[in-house]
Amino acid sequence: MTKIIGLIGGMSWESSAQYYRIINQEMRERLGGVHSARSLMFSVDFGEIEKLQHKGDWATLTAEMIDAAQRLERGGADFLLICTNTMHRMADEVAERISIPLLHIADPTAEEIKAAGYERVGLLGTAFTMEQDFYKGRLTDKYGLNVLVPNDADRAVVHDIIYRELVAGQVLSTSRAAYRDIIARLVERGAQAIILGCTEIMLLVQPEDSSVPLFDTTTLHAKAAVERALGNGG
Known part of the structure; x- marks a missing residue:
């Protein structure tokens, strides 16, 4: 059985949808038949995230990412992806607050x-x-x-x-x-x-x-x- 992929998405959902598509297409290609990935996604409201980014409120954003990561860990994810490059600004802080691996983009x-x-x-x-x-x-x-x-x-x-x-x-x-x-x-x-x-x-x-x-x-x-x-x- 495959590991469960945890995805922090919604930044924006336009690209998160591409993550979901690519992951499942790749899993089907690798395993054949109608296989797909076991995954969990916590999707944030990008309207709120974007405002905080441009205000430079990285402390609040870090807390948001840690909360999302911990929700996915509690939900059973075996490892975690942050589905955006920009929010890897706090990747180290997120990794420190969870016990599952973070796959850095x-x-x-x-x-x-x-x-x-x-x-x-x-x-x-x-x-x-x-x-x-x-x-x-x-x-x-x-x-x-x-x-x-x-x-x-x-x-x-x-x-x-x-x-x-x-x-x-x-x-x-x-x-x-x-x-x-x-x-x-x-x-x-x-x-x-x-x-x-x-x-x-x-x-x-x-x-x-x-x-x-x-x-x-x-x-x-x-x-x-x-x-x-x-x-x-x-």
Whole structure:
């Protein structure tokens, strides 16, 4: 019997739905027939989360994530995923308050990048992910990656499209073109690959939008969860 996957979702539910789809498709592919994953999801209200993020109230957000994690542990989850890159800002605090493992979103992404032989990568995500050290620092300190982020103006565009459009399920061709241009500028600066470091970006950007490989954190995190559920990967 497979392990039970615990998912903290709703940030946004647009990407959490993709987690659910990918995890179950991957489990069916791995086990055959009509198999699916055993999972629990605690889904937060992103309207409340988004306001706290932009207020910079990370203490309240940390308490919210710990509460969600503990609910999933009490519910029987064998390990835990936070289904968003930005909220890994408090991943260490969450991990300390539960007794089940937390599968960090940056780890399967970095492992895939290293296995492919890349060292200099561009990072797209929310302003919090691109500008703060909780994510870039893990990629650099644990995996030795050289992480490039867009310039100030491009970071603002990437962030605004996530919060004004993608989390609301809006996928616009003009925004796709804007991301394509931003990716091209990162490649010009030497990026050998691009990390789609926000779980909604995979809704907008496709491999044909980049001249270098894309590493989608949503897909890689979800597939790593299946590996763990099947008894692999720790």
